[in-house]
Amino acid sequence: MKYPLVEIFSSLQGEGRxxxxxxxxxxFAWCNLACAWCDTxxxxxxxxxxxxxxxxxxxxxxxxxxxxxxxxTLVAGMPELVARLKEHGWWIAVETNATRSREDAPWLDFVDYVACSPKAEAPAEVRLESADEVRVVASSEDVVDFCRSIHSRIAARDYYVSVCDRDGEMDFATAKSVLSRLPGWSLNVQLHKLIGIR
Ligand code: SF4
Known part of the structure:
Protein backbone atom coordinates (compact mmCIF):
# COMPACT_ATOMS: atom_id res chain seq x y z
CA MET A 1 0.00 0.00 0.00
CA LYS A 2 1.24 3.47 -0.86
CA TYR A 3 0.22 6.85 0.54
CA PRO A 4 -1.15 9.33 -2.06
CA LEU A 5 0.85 12.54 -1.70
CA VAL A 6 0.95 16.08 -3.04
CA GLU A 7 4.05 17.43 -1.28
CA ILE A 8 6.36 17.13 1.74
CA PHE A 9 8.16 20.26 2.91
CA SER A 10 9.66 21.98 5.98
CA SER A 11 8.22 25.27 7.17
CA LEU A 12 6.75 27.00 10.21
CA GLN A 13 3.22 26.20 11.27
CA GLY A 14 1.35 29.31 10.23
CA GLU A 15 -1.98 28.84 11.96
CA GLY A 16 -3.60 28.58 15.34
CA ARG A 17 -2.03 27.88 18.73
CA PHE A 28 -1.94 13.98 1.34
CA ALA A 29 -3.88 13.96 -1.90
CA TRP A 30 -7.66 14.10 -2.36
CA CYS A 31 -10.48 15.74 -0.47
CA ASN A 32 -14.17 14.95 -0.03
CA LEU A 33 -15.21 18.63 -0.16
CA ALA A 34 -14.91 21.21 -2.92
CA CYS A 35 -14.81 24.60 -1.19
CA ALA A 36 -15.28 27.48 -3.63
CA TRP A 37 -12.28 29.39 -2.28
CA CYS A 38 -9.98 26.34 -1.91
CA ASP A 39 -6.43 27.25 -2.98
CA THR A 40 -4.94 23.81 -2.26
CA THR A 73 -8.69 11.13 7.54
CA LEU A 74 -9.63 9.63 4.16
CA VAL A 75 -6.18 8.09 3.71
CA ALA A 76 -5.69 4.38 4.35
CA GLY A 77 -2.79 3.29 6.53
CA MET A 78 -2.85 6.22 8.95
CA PRO A 79 -2.82 4.07 12.14
CA GLU A 80 0.40 2.43 10.94
CA LEU A 81 1.96 5.77 10.01
CA VAL A 82 1.07 7.38 13.35
CA ALA A 83 2.39 4.37 15.30
CA ARG A 84 5.68 4.42 13.38
CA LEU A 85 6.14 8.17 13.80
CA LYS A 86 5.50 7.91 17.55
CA GLU A 87 8.13 5.13 17.74
CA HIS A 88 10.56 7.59 16.13
CA GLY A 89 9.69 10.34 18.62
CA TRP A 90 7.72 12.68 16.37
CA TRP A 91 5.22 15.24 17.67
CA ILE A 92 2.22 14.78 15.38
CA ALA A 93 -0.46 17.27 14.43
CA VAL A 94 -3.36 16.59 12.08
CA GLU A 95 -5.37 19.11 10.08
CA THR A 96 -8.83 17.85 9.13
CA ASN A 97 -11.98 19.33 7.63
CA ALA A 98 -14.01 17.67 10.46
CA THR A 99 -16.12 15.51 8.14
CA ARG A 100 -14.96 12.30 9.82
CA SER A 101 -15.65 11.39 13.44
CA ARG A 102 -13.20 9.85 15.89
CA GLU A 103 -15.12 6.61 15.40
CA ASP A 104 -14.38 6.85 11.67
CA ALA A 105 -10.72 7.67 12.33
CA PRO A 106 -9.81 6.30 15.79
CA TRP A 107 -6.12 6.96 15.17
CA LEU A 108 -6.87 10.65 15.85
CA ASP A 109 -6.81 9.71 19.56
CA PHE A 110 -3.10 8.86 19.26
CA VAL A 111 -1.77 12.09 17.75
CA ASP A 112 -0.60 15.08 19.77
CA TYR A 113 -2.77 17.77 18.26
CA VAL A 114 -5.93 17.90 16.14
CA ALA A 115 -6.80 21.11 14.32
CA CYS A 116 -10.07 21.10 12.43
CA SER A 117 -11.52 23.45 9.86
CA PRO A 118 -15.23 22.71 9.44
CA LYS A 119 -16.70 24.36 6.36
CA ALA A 120 -19.78 26.57 6.52
CA GLU A 121 -20.52 25.50 2.94
CA ALA A 122 -20.99 21.89 4.08
CA PRO A 123 -22.58 22.04 7.57
CA ALA A 124 -24.29 18.67 7.26
CA GLU A 125 -20.94 16.97 6.70
CA VAL A 126 -19.44 17.90 10.10
CA ARG A 127 -18.94 14.75 12.19
CA LEU A 128 -15.89 15.36 14.38
CA GLU A 129 -16.82 15.55 18.07
CA SER A 130 -13.69 17.12 19.58
CA ALA A 131 -10.37 18.71 18.62
CA ASP A 132 -7.63 20.83 20.15
CA GLU A 133 -8.56 23.78 18.00
CA VAL A 134 -11.30 24.77 15.58
CA ARG A 135 -10.75 27.22 12.73
CA VAL A 136 -13.61 28.54 10.61
CA VAL A 137 -12.99 30.69 7.53
CA ALA A 138 -14.97 33.94 7.51
CA SER A 139 -16.22 33.37 3.98
CA SER A 140 -19.28 35.61 4.58
CA GLU A 141 -21.14 37.44 7.35
CA ASP A 142 -23.50 34.46 7.54
CA VAL A 143 -20.77 32.27 9.02
CA VAL A 144 -21.64 33.52 12.55
CA ASP A 145 -24.55 31.10 12.96
CA PHE A 146 -22.38 28.26 11.67
CA CYS A 147 -19.67 29.13 14.23
CA ARG A 148 -22.21 29.10 17.06
CA SER A 149 -23.44 25.71 15.89
CA ILE A 150 -19.88 24.38 15.65
CA HIS A 151 -19.08 25.63 19.16
CA SER A 152 -21.88 23.44 20.51
CA ARG A 153 -20.98 20.43 18.35
CA ILE A 154 -17.15 20.28 18.53
CA ALA A 155 -15.50 20.47 21.96
CA ALA A 156 -12.17 22.33 21.70
CA ARG A 157 -9.78 24.47 23.72
CA ASP A 158 -9.50 27.23 21.11
CA TYR A 159 -11.91 28.56 18.51
CA TYR A 160 -10.55 30.71 15.69
CA VAL A 161 -11.92 32.66 12.75
CA SER A 162 -9.65 32.73 9.72
CA VAL A 163 -9.52 35.54 7.19
CA CYS A 164 -10.88 34.44 3.81
CA ASP A 165 -8.29 34.67 1.05
CA ARG A 166 -9.88 35.06 -2.37
CA ASP A 167 -7.20 34.90 -5.05
CA GLY A 168 -4.72 36.73 -2.80
CA GLU A 169 -7.23 39.31 -1.51
CA MET A 170 -7.47 38.99 2.30
CA ASP A 171 -10.97 39.87 3.55
CA PHE A 172 -10.11 41.23 7.03
CA ALA A 173 -13.33 43.28 7.23
CA THR A 174 -15.61 40.25 7.21
CA ALA A 175 -13.41 38.39 9.72
CA LYS A 176 -13.47 41.40 12.08
CA SER A 177 -17.24 41.75 11.80
CA VAL A 178 -17.79 38.01 12.37
CA LEU A 179 -15.47 38.01 15.40
CA SER A 180 -17.28 40.94 16.98
CA ARG A 181 -20.33 38.70 17.31
CA LEU A 182 -18.51 35.62 18.64
CA PRO A 183 -17.39 36.02 22.28
CA GLY A 184 -14.47 33.72 23.09
CA TRP A 185 -13.35 33.32 19.47
CA SER A 186 -10.04 34.79 18.25
CA LEU A 187 -8.46 35.72 14.96
CA ASN A 188 -6.38 32.96 13.38
CA VAL A 189 -3.41 35.09 12.42
CA GLN A 190 -2.13 32.90 9.50
CA LEU A 191 1.51 33.79 10.12
CA HIS A 192 2.69 32.14 6.89
CA LYS A 193 0.67 34.62 4.82
CA LEU A 194 1.91 37.61 6.82
CA ILE A 195 5.59 36.72 6.51
CA GLY A 196 5.36 35.27 3.02
CA ILE A 197 6.29 31.63 3.57
CA ARG A 198 4.52 28.46 2.51
S1 SF4 B 1 -11.72 20.98 2.83
FE1 SF4 B 1 -9.77 22.08 2.54
S2 SF4 B 1 -8.66 20.94 0.94
FE2 SF4 B 1 -10.82 20.26 0.90
S3 SF4 B 1 -11.78 21.55 -0.70
FE3 SF4 B 1 -12.11 22.55 1.29
S4 SF4 B 1 -10.39 24.01 1.54
FE4 SF4 B 1 -9.82 22.57 -0.11
Whole structure:
Protein backbone atom coordinates (compact mmCIF):
# COMPACT_ATOMS: atom_id res chain seq x y z
CA MET A 1 0.00 0.00 0.00
CA LYS A 2 1.24 3.47 -0.86
CA TYR A 3 0.22 6.85 0.54
CA PRO A 4 -1.15 9.33 -2.06
CA LEU A 5 0.85 12.54 -1.70
CA VAL A 6 0.95 16.08 -3.04
CA GLU A 7 4.05 17.43 -1.28
CA ILE A 8 6.36 17.13 1.74
CA PHE A 9 8.16 20.26 2.91
CA SER A 10 9.66 21.98 5.98
CA SER A 11 8.22 25.27 7.17
CA LEU A 12 6.75 27.00 10.21
CA GLN A 13 3.22 26.20 11.27
CA GLY A 14 1.35 29.31 10.23
CA GLU A 15 -1.98 28.84 11.96
CA GLY A 16 -3.60 28.58 15.34
CA ARG A 17 -2.03 27.88 18.73
CA UNK A 18 1.10 26.31 17.20
CA UNK A 19 1.89 29.23 14.88
CA UNK A 20 5.65 29.60 14.59
CA UNK A 21 6.47 25.95 15.37
CA UNK A 22 8.98 24.41 12.92
CA UNK A 23 7.30 21.44 11.27
CA UNK A 24 7.46 19.10 8.32
CA UNK A 25 4.21 19.21 6.37
CA UNK A 26 2.92 16.07 4.69
CA UNK A 27 0.14 16.99 2.29
CA PHE A 28 -1.94 13.98 1.34
CA ALA A 29 -3.88 13.96 -1.90
CA TRP A 30 -7.66 14.10 -2.36
CA CYS A 31 -10.48 15.74 -0.47
CA ASN A 32 -14.17 14.95 -0.03
CA LEU A 33 -15.21 18.63 -0.16
CA ALA A 34 -14.91 21.21 -2.92
CA CYS A 35 -14.81 24.60 -1.19
CA ALA A 36 -15.28 27.48 -3.63
CA TRP A 37 -12.28 29.39 -2.28
CA CYS A 38 -9.98 26.34 -1.91
CA ASP A 39 -6.43 27.25 -2.98
CA THR A 40 -4.94 23.81 -2.26
CA UNK A 41 -3.96 21.55 -5.12
CA UNK A 42 -5.07 18.13 -3.90
CA UNK A 43 -4.24 16.06 -6.98
CA UNK A 44 -1.84 13.19 -6.31
CA UNK A 45 1.71 13.90 -7.51
CA UNK A 46 3.54 10.91 -6.08
CA UNK A 47 3.11 8.04 -3.65
CA UNK A 48 5.34 6.40 -1.04
CA UNK A 49 5.01 3.26 1.03
CA UNK A 50 5.29 3.44 4.82
CA UNK A 51 9.03 2.82 4.99
CA UNK A 52 9.79 5.33 2.25
CA UNK A 53 7.54 8.00 3.76
CA UNK A 54 9.10 7.66 7.23
CA UNK A 55 12.59 7.62 5.67
CA UNK A 56 11.77 10.83 3.76
CA UNK A 57 10.58 12.50 6.98
CA UNK A 58 13.76 11.45 8.78
CA UNK A 59 15.80 13.49 6.26
CA UNK A 60 14.26 16.68 7.73
CA UNK A 61 15.71 18.40 10.82
CA UNK A 62 12.35 19.11 12.49
CA UNK A 63 10.77 16.60 14.83
CA UNK A 64 7.22 17.90 14.50
CA UNK A 65 5.04 16.80 11.62
CA UNK A 66 1.72 18.14 10.33
CA UNK A 67 -0.41 15.59 8.49
CA UNK A 68 -2.61 17.69 6.24
CA UNK A 69 -4.39 17.63 2.92
CA UNK A 70 -6.58 17.34 1.14
CA UNK A 71 -8.23 15.33 3.85
CA UNK A 72 -5.87 13.02 5.79
CA THR A 73 -8.69 11.13 7.54
CA LEU A 74 -9.63 9.63 4.16
CA VAL A 75 -6.18 8.09 3.71
CA ALA A 76 -5.69 4.38 4.35
CA GLY A 77 -2.79 3.29 6.53
CA MET A 78 -2.85 6.22 8.95
CA PRO A 79 -2.82 4.07 12.14
CA GLU A 80 0.40 2.43 10.94
CA LEU A 81 1.96 5.77 10.01
CA VAL A 82 1.07 7.38 13.35
CA ALA A 83 2.39 4.37 15.30
CA ARG A 84 5.68 4.42 13.38
CA LEU A 85 6.14 8.17 13.80
CA LYS A 86 5.50 7.91 17.55
CA GLU A 87 8.13 5.13 17.74
CA HIS A 88 10.56 7.59 16.13
CA GLY A 89 9.69 10.34 18.62
CA TRP A 90 7.72 12.68 16.37
CA TRP A 91 5.22 15.24 17.67
CA ILE A 92 2.22 14.78 15.38
CA ALA A 93 -0.46 17.27 14.43
CA VAL A 94 -3.36 16.59 12.08
CA GLU A 95 -5.37 19.11 10.08
CA THR A 96 -8.83 17.85 9.13
CA ASN A 97 -11.98 19.33 7.63
CA ALA A 98 -14.01 17.67 10.46
CA THR A 99 -16.12 15.51 8.14
CA ARG A 100 -14.96 12.30 9.82
CA SER A 101 -15.65 11.39 13.44
CA ARG A 102 -13.20 9.85 15.89
CA GLU A 103 -15.12 6.61 15.40
CA ASP A 104 -14.38 6.85 11.67
CA ALA A 105 -10.72 7.67 12.33
CA PRO A 106 -9.81 6.30 15.79
CA TRP A 107 -6.12 6.96 15.17
CA LEU A 108 -6.87 10.65 15.85
CA ASP A 109 -6.81 9.71 19.56
CA PHE A 110 -3.10 8.86 19.26
CA VAL A 111 -1.77 12.09 17.75
CA ASP A 112 -0.60 15.08 19.77
CA TYR A 113 -2.77 17.77 18.26
CA VAL A 114 -5.93 17.90 16.14
CA ALA A 115 -6.80 21.11 14.32
CA CYS A 116 -10.07 21.10 12.43
CA SER A 117 -11.52 23.45 9.86
CA PRO A 118 -15.23 22.71 9.44
CA LYS A 119 -16.70 24.36 6.36
CA ALA A 120 -19.78 26.57 6.52
CA GLU A 121 -20.52 25.50 2.94
CA ALA A 122 -20.99 21.89 4.08
CA PRO A 123 -22.58 22.04 7.57
CA ALA A 124 -24.29 18.67 7.26
CA GLU A 125 -20.94 16.97 6.70
CA VAL A 126 -19.44 17.90 10.10
CA ARG A 127 -18.94 14.75 12.19
CA LEU A 128 -15.89 15.36 14.38
CA GLU A 129 -16.82 15.55 18.07
CA SER A 130 -13.69 17.12 19.58
CA ALA A 131 -10.37 18.71 18.62
CA ASP A 132 -7.63 20.83 20.15
CA GLU A 133 -8.56 23.78 18.00
CA VAL A 134 -11.30 24.77 15.58
CA ARG A 135 -10.75 27.22 12.73
CA VAL A 136 -13.61 28.54 10.61
CA VAL A 137 -12.99 30.69 7.53
CA ALA A 138 -14.97 33.94 7.51
CA SER A 139 -16.22 33.37 3.98
CA SER A 140 -19.28 35.61 4.58
CA GLU A 141 -21.14 37.44 7.35
CA ASP A 142 -23.50 34.46 7.54
CA VAL A 143 -20.77 32.27 9.02
CA VAL A 144 -21.64 33.52 12.55
CA ASP A 145 -24.55 31.10 12.96
CA PHE A 146 -22.38 28.26 11.67
CA CYS A 147 -19.67 29.13 14.23
CA ARG A 148 -22.21 29.10 17.06
CA SER A 149 -23.44 25.71 15.89
CA ILE A 150 -19.88 24.38 15.65
CA HIS A 151 -19.08 25.63 19.16
CA SER A 152 -21.88 23.44 20.51
CA ARG A 153 -20.98 20.43 18.35
CA ILE A 154 -17.15 20.28 18.53
CA ALA A 155 -15.50 20.47 21.96
CA ALA A 156 -12.17 22.33 21.70
CA ARG A 157 -9.78 24.47 23.72
CA ASP A 158 -9.50 27.23 21.11
CA TYR A 159 -11.91 28.56 18.51
CA TYR A 160 -10.55 30.71 15.69
CA VAL A 161 -11.92 32.66 12.75
CA SER A 162 -9.65 32.73 9.72
CA VAL A 163 -9.52 35.54 7.19
CA CYS A 164 -10.88 34.44 3.81
CA ASP A 165 -8.29 34.67 1.05
CA ARG A 166 -9.88 35.06 -2.37
CA ASP A 167 -7.20 34.90 -5.05
CA GLY A 168 -4.72 36.73 -2.80
CA GLU A 169 -7.23 39.31 -1.51
CA MET A 170 -7.47 38.99 2.30
CA ASP A 171 -10.97 39.87 3.55
CA PHE A 172 -10.11 41.23 7.03
CA ALA A 173 -13.33 43.28 7.23
CA THR A 174 -15.61 40.25 7.21
CA ALA A 175 -13.41 38.39 9.72
CA LYS A 176 -13.47 41.40 12.08
CA SER A 177 -17.24 41.75 11.80
CA VAL A 178 -17.79 38.01 12.37
CA LEU A 179 -15.47 38.01 15.40
CA SER A 180 -17.28 40.94 16.98
CA ARG A 181 -20.33 38.70 17.31
CA LEU A 182 -18.51 35.62 18.64
CA PRO A 183 -17.39 36.02 22.28
CA GLY A 184 -14.47 33.72 23.09
CA TRP A 185 -13.35 33.32 19.47
CA SER A 186 -10.04 34.79 18.25
CA LEU A 187 -8.46 35.72 14.96
CA ASN A 188 -6.38 32.96 13.38
CA VAL A 189 -3.41 35.09 12.42
CA GLN A 190 -2.13 32.90 9.50
CA LEU A 191 1.51 33.79 10.12
CA HIS A 192 2.69 32.14 6.89
CA LYS A 193 0.67 34.62 4.82
CA LEU A 194 1.91 37.61 6.82
CA ILE A 195 5.59 36.72 6.51
CA GLY A 196 5.36 35.27 3.02
CA ILE A 197 6.29 31.63 3.57
CA ARG A 198 4.52 28.46 2.51
S1 SF4 B 1 -11.72 20.98 2.83
FE1 SF4 B 1 -9.77 22.08 2.54
S2 SF4 B 1 -8.66 20.94 0.94
FE2 SF4 B 1 -10.82 20.26 0.90
S3 SF4 B 1 -11.78 21.55 -0.70
FE3 SF4 B 1 -12.11 22.55 1.29
S4 SF4 B 1 -10.39 24.01 1.54
FE4 SF4 B 1 -9.82 22.57 -0.11
Missing amino acids: NAGRPCVFVR DVAERFSLDLDALVAELETHKERSVVLTGGEP
